[in-house]
Amino acid sequence: SFLNIMVAGASGLGKATLINTLFNREILTPGFNEEDEEDAVDGPNGLHKKNVVKIKTTESTLEEDGVKLKLSVITTPGFGGSVNNSDSWKPIVDEINQRFDKYLEAESRINRSTIEDQRIHAFLYFIEPTGHSLNALDITLMKQIHEKCNLIPVIAKSDTLTDEEIYDFKQRILNDIKFQNIKTFKPLDYDNDDDETLSYTKQIMEKLPFAVVGSTSEVRTADGRVVRGRSYPWGVIEVDNEQHCDFIKLRQLLIKRFLEELKEHTANVLYEKYRAEKLSR
Amino acid sequence: SFLNIMVAGASGLGKATLINTLFNREILTPGFNEEDEEDAVDGPNGLHKKNVVKIKTTESTLEEDGVKLKLSVITTPGFGGSVNNSDSWKPIVDEINQRFDKYLEAESRINRSTIEDQRIHAFLYFIEPTGHSLNALDITLMKQIHEKCNLIPVIAKSDTLTDEEIYDFKQRILNDIKFQNIKTFKPLDYDNDDDETLSYTKQIMEKLPFAVVGSTSEVRTADGRVVRGRSYPWGVIEVDNEQHCDFIKLRQLLIKRFLEELKEHTANVLYEKYRAEKLSR
Numbered sequence: 001s002f003l004n005i006m007v008a009g010a011s012g013l014g015k016a017t018l019i020n021t022l023f024n025r026e027i028l029t030p031g032f033n034e035e036d037e038e039d040a041v042d043g044p045n046g047l048h049k050k051n052v053v054k055i056k057t058t059e060s061t062l063e064e065d066g067v068k069l070k071l072s073v074i075t076t077p078g079f080g081g082s083v084n085n086s087d088s089w090k091p092i093v094d095e096i097n098q099r100f101d102k103y104l105e106a107e108s109r110i111n112r113s114t115i116e117d118q119r120i121h122a123f124l125y126f127i128e129p130t131g132h133s134l135n136a137l138d139i140t141l142m143k144q145i146h147e148k149c150n151l152i153p154v155i156a157k158s159d160t161l162t163d164e165e166i167y168d169f170k171q172r173i174l175n176d177i178k179f180q181n182i183k184t185f186k187p188l189d190y191d192n193d194d195d196e197t198l199s200y201t202k203q204i205m206e207k208l209p210f211a212v213v214g215s216t217s218e219v220r221t222a223d224g225r226v227v228r229g230r231s232y233p234w235g236v237i238e239v240d241n242e243q244h245c246d247f248i249k250l251r252q253l254l255i256k257r258f259l260e261e262l263k264e265h266t267a268n269v270l271y272e273k274y275r276a277e278k279l280s281r
Numbered sequence: 282s283f284l285n286i287m288v289a290g291a292s293g294l295g296k297a298t299l300i301n302t303l304f305n306r307e308i309l310t311p312g313f314n315e316e317d318e319e320d321a322v323d324g325p326n327g328l329h330k331k332n333v334v335k336i337k338t339t340e341s342t343l344e345e346d347g348v349k350l351k352l353s354v355i356t357t358p359g360f361g362g363s364v365n366n367s368d369s370w371k372p373i374v375d376e377i378n379q380r381f382d383k384y385l386e387a388e389s390r391i392n393r394s395t396i397e398d399q400r401i402h403a404f405l406y407f408i409e410p411t412g413h414s415l416n417a418l419d420i421t422l423m424k425q426i427h428e429k430c431n432l433i434p435v436i437a438k439s440d441t442l443t444d445e446e447i448y449d450f451k452q453r454i455l456n457d458i459k460f461q462n463i464k465t466f467k468p469l470d471y472d473n474d475d476d477e478t479l480s481y482t483k484q485i486m487e488k489l490p491f492a493v494v495g496s497t498s499e500v501r502t503a504d505g506r507v508v509r510g511r512s513y514p515w516g517v518i519e520v521d522n523e524q525h526c527d528f529i530k531l532r533q534l535l536i537k538r539f540l541e542e543l544k545e546h547t548a549n550v551l552y553e554k555y556r557a558e559k560l561s562r
């Protein structure tokens with residue numbers, strides 16, 4: 001099996017940590033990546049980065065329950081990190097398009113037996129936990145990519161927000177998404193799905209945008225259990241505890257439940273739309 | 282007594298909440314201020330705000346232990362909220378300069394008996410708790426204002442960070458500040474200060490940048506105490522608990538200990554520097 005996930009959002013929102021938490025492996029390097037910051041140039045006004053958004057691809061082969069997963073994680077260091085972010089969405093859109101183009105070119109060859117699917121199957125967009133609503137850059141980016149890949153918005157570092165604040169924040173985000181006509185990933189409901197399947201799908205999708213917390217560190221809770229989480233002087237937040245955050249639901253969506261559907265929707269709908277538009281120009 | 286505090290940083294960093302917590306009064310309105318967002322204009326690329334940074338002044342008269350404090354809080358809604366923030370520091374610098382100009386003009390009149398001091402005595406800059414380091418906009422803004430007002434950087438919503446992360450983050454911020462030659466407020470040590478005073482000053486200032494948490498809500502702790510704080514499913518963070526955050530230290534600096542020194546340094550050093558430069562042009 002294989003999966004290509006793109007991950008974007010401002011620096012320091014726990015994106016690397018969350019990917020590592022999802023797959024329980026050190027796939028990306030969290031924390032301050034010096035090389036991603038090296039385009040900062042000191043000017044007379046202070047710091048002016050060259051407004052560079054890089055695209056980085058990290059490939060890993062994972063095995064779980066005897067099943068191999070060839071995972072490709074595409075990250076976007078530099079996004080949102082400049083004083084002027086007007087063009088920061090462009091390298092991201094270019095990357096998505098280039099992967100479509102590669103597939104288009106491969107599928108039009110005579111020998112097509114071994115096409116490698118490098119298209120983006122899922123786009124995780126990380127929203128800063130301000131508690132207010134989407135900001136201008138969030139909306140700009142999401143509108144640029146929502147018709148090219150399966151968009152899954154997440155609320156980053158949601159341990160910053162109380163349960164009440166998460167509820168209100170999600171309402172405002174969903175209102176913004178509706179107002180801006182932004183399409184987020186929606187699994188198909190099949191007529192022959194049983195009630196249990198429909199209910200399971202509903203329970204996952206009603207959490208969107210997913211309020212996530214990530215951690216690969218093991219910590220001890222007050223009642224002595226060892227869990228993946230973050231330890232504060234006032235308590236321990238548990239990543240795998242559904243009372244604490246939506247991590248489990250996001251993992252069910254991405255890996256357990258809708259992995260094939262993410263790829264099918266990319267291949268049958270999003271790619272076909274891109275191909276039709278490109279060939280009819 | 283009187284005090285003029287300017288507060289700046291990206292939207293949703295808990296600035297309004299922190300001011301209300303410092304003075305235990307609903308001085309500013311926290312949360313999503315619709316009127317601050319009304320300059321968002323929907324363009325072909327998605328949302329393009331008119332890049333407007335507004336300057337808002339809120340005045341209140343507070344009384345504590347029979348002492349009256351005439352407080353003026355100057356906020357900067359819109360700062361950092363656009364896709365292109367290249368000029369977002371300008372309205373802030375203009376405001377500081379205008380207040381210097383007003384004083385200069387008042388002090389050169391014949392009748393100077395009732396000059397109202399509207400100069401900025403303290404500038405609280407809120408840093409996003411990414412855990413990484415200062416970003417380009419932080420550095421740009423701080424370099425523009427650090428020689429015009431007493432700069433006090435704070436780490437916003439520090440309950441996002443574990444104790445270890447706060448320690449590392451503070452080191453990186455202080456390194457950035459040193460590298461960029463940014464001056465932060467530093468109280469004078471007087472030769473005749475006793476050891477206790479010097480030690481008290483040191484204990485406060487070594488916390489800079491202050492890792493703050495704000496809340497005016499009262500919540501109940503696990504052991505039954507009622508405190509100002511934030512209640513999460515995994516625990517209660519207490520604003521006035523020095524094991525949880527640096528709030529007490531910041532309040533000691535601003536209100537209890539260095540209020541007069543902040544004003545004196547503004548009047549005797551920062552204003553005089555501005556006046557000398559202006560008159561010699």
Ligand SMILES: Nc1nc2c(ncn2[C@@H]2O[C@H](COP(=O)(O)OP(=O)(O)O)[C@@H](O)[C@H]2O)c(=O)[nH]1
Binds near residue numbers: 013031156212411413
């Ligand atoms: N509060 C909180 N901090 C987190 C979470 N996930 C990661 N962090 C911390 O945030 C910092 C940045 O994480 P990183 O994964 O490098 O963020 P990235 O720049 O978006 O890839 C690190 O100090 C992490 O330990 C989370 O869910 N909650």
Ligand SMILES: Nc1nc2c(ncn2[C@@H]2O[C@H](COP(=O)(O)OP(=O)(O)O)[C@@H](O)[C@H]2O)c(=O)[nH]1
Binds near residue numbers: 132296312438440495
């Ligand atoms: N985690 C956390 N949230 C906070 C803190 N202070 C305020 N908030 C929440 O952050 C949101 C924005 O606060 P607000 O004061 O309006 O931020 P402002 O836009 O910077 O003035 C509100 O939901 C607050 O309850 C804090 O210290 N920690």
